[in-house]
Amino acid sequence: MQEFIQFIAEILEVEPKTLTMESTQEEIATWDSLMQLRLVGEVETRYGVTIPMEEIADIKTIGGFYRFVQK
Amino acid sequence: MRLAILSNVNLDMLSGLLKKEYEVFLPEGYGGWVTYALGRREDMAAFGADCIFLLLDGAALMRGLSEGEYEEAMDKTLQYIRGLADNYEQSLLFVSTLDFLPERVAAGDAADAGLLAAALWERKLAVLLAENLRIHRFPLRELIAGCGRSRFYSRKFWYMGSIPYDMQGLHLLAEEIGKCLSRVKRARCKVLVTDLDNTLWGGVIGEDGVEGIVLDGAHQGAVYQDAQRQLLRMKEQGVLLAVASKNNREDVCAAFAHPQMLLKEEDFAVISCNWEPKAENIAKMANELNLGLDAFVFLDDNEAEREAVRIALPQVNIAGFPTDMTGYADFLAELYETYFFQWRTTGEDREKTGQYRAERMRKEQKEAAVSYEDYLRSLGTKIRIAEVTEPLKERALQLMNKTNQFNTQTLRMEAPELEAYLKSGGRLLLAEVADRYGSSGWTAEFLYHREDDTVTVDNFLMSCRIMGRQIEHAIVDDILQRLRGQGVRAVQAFYKRTAKNKPVEQLWQQFGFAQTNATEDGASFVLKLADYKAPPQTGIHSVIWEAV
Numbered sequence: 001m002q003e004f005i006q007f008i009a010e011i012l013e014v015e016p017k018t019l020t021m022e023s024t025q026e027e028i029a030t031w032d033s034l035m036q037l038r039l040v041g042e043v044e045t046r047y048g049v050t051i052p053m054e055e056i057a058d059i060k061t062i063g064g065f066y067r068f069v070q071k
Numbered sequence: 072m073r074l075a076i077l078s079n080v081n082l083d084m085l086s087g088l089l090k091k092e093y094e095v096f097l098p099e100g101y102g103g104w105v106t107y108a109l110g111r112r113e114d115m116a117a118f119g120a121d122c123i124f125l126l127l128d129g130a131a132l133m134r135g136l137s138e139g140e141y142e143e144a145m146d147k148t149l150q151y152i153r154g155l156a157d158n159y160e161q162s163l164l165f166v167s168t169l170d171f172l173p174e175r176v177a178a179g180d181a182a183d184a185g186l187l188a189a190a191l192w193e194r195k196l197a198v199l200l201a202e203n204l205r206i207h208r209f210p211l212r213e214l215i216a217g218c219g220r221s222r223f224y225s226r227k228f229w230y231m232g233s234i235p236y237d238m239q240g241l242h243l244l245a246e247e248i249g250k251c252l253s254r255v256k257r258a259r260c261k262v263l264v265t266d267l268d269n270t271l272w273g274g275v276i277g278e279d280g281v282e283g284i285v286l287d288g289a290h291q292g293a294v295y296q297d298a299q300r301q302l303l304r305m306k307e308q309g310v311l312l313a314v315a316s317k318n319n320r321e322d323v324c325a326a327f328a329h330p331q332m333l334l335k336e337e338d339f340a341v342i343s344c345n346w347e348p349k350a351e352n353i354a355k356m357a358n359e360l361n362l363g364l365d366a367f368v369f370l371d372d373n374e375a376e377r378e379a380v381r382i383a384l385p386q387v388n389i390a391g392f393p394t395d396m397t398g399y400a401d402f403l404a405e406l407y408e409t410y411f412f413q414w415r416t417t418g419e420d421r422e423k424t425g426q427y428r429a430e431r432m433r434k435e436q437k438e439a440a441v442s443y444e445d446y447l448r449s450l451g452t453k454i455r456i457a458e459v460t461e462p463l464k465e466r467a468l469q470l471m472n473k474t475n476q477f478n479t480q481t482l483r484m485e486a487p488e489l490e491a492y493l494k495s496g497g498r499l500l501l502a503e504v505a506d507r508y509g510s511s512g513w514t515a516e517f518l519y520h521r522e523d524d525t526v527t528v529d530n531f532l533m534s535c536r537i538m539g540r541q542i543e544h545a546i547v548d549d550i551l552q553r554l555r556g557q558g559v560r561a562v563q564a565f566y567k568r569t570a571k572n573k574p575v576e577q578l579w580q581q582f583g584f585a586q587t588n589a590t591e592d593g594a595s596f597v598l599k600l601a602d603y604k605a606p607p608q609t610g611i612h613s614v615i616w617e618a619v
Binding site for chain 2: 033034035037038040041042044045053056
C-alpha cells in the first residue's frame with residue numbers, strides 16, 4: 001500500500017507523506033482531468049489491470065485507484 | 072533545451088512527461104498546429120524553441136478521406152510544413168513518419184492501406200529533407216512498430232481525451248524525443264577502436280588458430296559476422312574503424328584471411344597489434360589521425376581492458392559489452408545511435424577511411440605518455456602461488472597443454488609424464504590471479520628443478536587472459552627472491568621459439584638474465600641471484616604463497 005502511494009505521489013509530483021488513501025482530487029492541484037487519465041494509464045501499465053472507461057469518472061480518491069490494483 | 076510539440080492529436084500528456092527535463096511549448100488546443108504554419112505567431116516565436124517536433128497521427132490526418140484523396144492531403148500538409156520551417160527559422164524541425172492504426176474490418180484480400188500511405192509519406196518526406204537541412208525525420212512509425220500497436224495505442228485514451236496513444240506509447244515518445252535532443256547537442260564521435268578476440272570473432276586467434284575461431288554465416292559464428300556487418304555499416308556512415316589488439320601481427324593477418332571474415336584490413340584506418348597497453352595505442356592513433364581523444368569510442372569484451380583505457384584516457388568513450396551475445400548486433404546499433412548517429416549521409420563519408428589512412432602515412436609517430444602504472448595500481452591485483460597438489464594436477468596439465476603465446480618452452484606433458492617429473496624432483500608452482508573485477512583462476516605455471524645451488528626453469532607459462540598487466544614480473548620476482556632465500560645462487564632459463572610464443576622472446580632479459588647462447592630455435596640464459604634486481608614497478612601487485 002505504501003509502495004502504491006509512493007508510485008502515485010511520483011506521478012502527481014507531490015510528497016508521498018502528504019498523501020493517504022483518502023486524499024481526493026480536489027485537494028491536489030496537479031490532479032486535473034488530464035492527470036486523471038494519466039493515472040489510469042500508469043496504474044494499468046504498472047499493475048496489469050484494466051479500469052473500465054465508464055468507471056473512470058467515479059474515481060475521486062487514491063483509494064479509488066487502489067481498489068483496481070487489489071482485484 | 073527548449074522544445075515545442077505540435078500535433079494533430081492531443082499530446083498534452085506527452086508535454087507533461089517532457090516538462091520534468093525540458094522547457095516545453097505546447098499550443099492551446101490540438102490540431103492548431105496549422106495556424107503556426109500559416110503565419111509566424113508571436114507566442115511560439117517568443118518562446119524560441121531549439122527544436123520543434125511535429126508529430127502527426129496518420130489515422131487522424133486522413134480521417135474522413137478516401138484512399139484516393141490521401142496524396143492530395145499529404146501534399147497540402149507538406150506545404151504547411153514548409154511554411155512552419157520558414158516561420159521559425161531559428162528552430163530545427165522534426166517531422167514524424169506516419170502510422171495508421173488499422174480498423175481491421177476488411178476482406179482478406181484487402182491490401183494494407185496504412186502501409187501504402189506510410190510509404191508514400193516517406194517518399195514525400197525525403198524530398199522535403201533534401202530541400203531543407205533544418206528539417207529532420209522523426210521515426211514515429213518505427214517507434215510504434217518496435218513497441219507493437221496493441222500496446223502503443225489506446226482506444227480508451229482516444230475516446231476519453233482524443234489522445235491516440237497509451238501511457239506506454241507516450242513514455243516511449245518522450246524517450247525518443249530525448250534521444251533526438253541529445254543527438255542535436257552531442258558532437259559526433261569519429262573513431263571506433265575495437266578489440267579482435269571475442270569481439271570481432273569468438274575465441275582467441277593466438278590460441279585457437281584460424282580454424283578454431285568462431286565466425287560463420289550461421290549458428291553462433293553468425294553473432295560475430297552480424298557484428299562485423301554492423302561495423303561495415305558504420306564505416307559507410309563515415310565512422311573510422313581501428314583495431315587495438317594484443318596479438319601477434321601474423322596471427323591477425325591470418326584471421327583477416329578467414330573465409331567468413333567480412334571486414335578486411337583496408338576497412339580499418341589503423342591496425343595496432345602489439346603487447347603495449349591499449350591506452351598507449353589509442354593515444355598514438357589520436358596523434359596519427361590528428362583527432363581529439365573524445366572522438367574515440369573503445370569496444371572490448373574484456374572489462375579490465377576497458378577500465379585500463381578509462382583510467383589512462385578519461386576522455387575516450389568506453390562502450391560496454393553485452394552479457395548475452397545474441398543481442399550483440401542490437402547493442403552495436405545502439406552504440407551507433409549513441410556515439411556516431413548522423414542525420415544525413417554524405418558521399419564523403421564513404422571516402423573517409425581512405426583519407427585518414429593516407430593522412431596517417433604522412434605523419435610521424437610520436438610516443439604519447441599515459442600512466443600505465445596508475446592503471447596497474449587501480450586493479451588491486453592479488454596473486455596466490457601454490458605448489459601443485461593432487462586436485463590441481465588436472466588444471467596444471469590442461470593449462471600447459473593449451474597455452475601457446477606466453478609459454479617459454481612449450482613443454483607439453485600427459486599425466487604420467489607429470490608424475491615422473493615430480494618424482495624425479497621437479498617442482499610445479501601454480502598461480503591464481505585476482506583483481507577487483509574477479510578471479511581469473513589458476514592461470515600461470517612455473518616448473519623448475521634444483522641441482523646443488525643452481526635452479527633450472529623447465530617452463531614458465533601464463534594464460535593469455537592475464538597477459539599485459541605485468542603479472543609475470545610479480546610472479547618471477549617472488550619466485551627468484553624465494554629461491555635466493557633458500558640458498559640458490561644461479562638460475563638457468565630458456566626460450567624455445569615456436570610459431571606462437573613471440574610475446575616471451577624478451578622475457579628473461581627483463582629480469583637481468585644474461586644470454587649465454589642463441590640460435591634460430593631459441594636462447595639460453597643465466598642469472599646470478601646475487602646480482603638480481605627486480606624490474607621497475609614490480610612491487611605493484613601483491614603476492615602470497617599458500618598451500619592448497
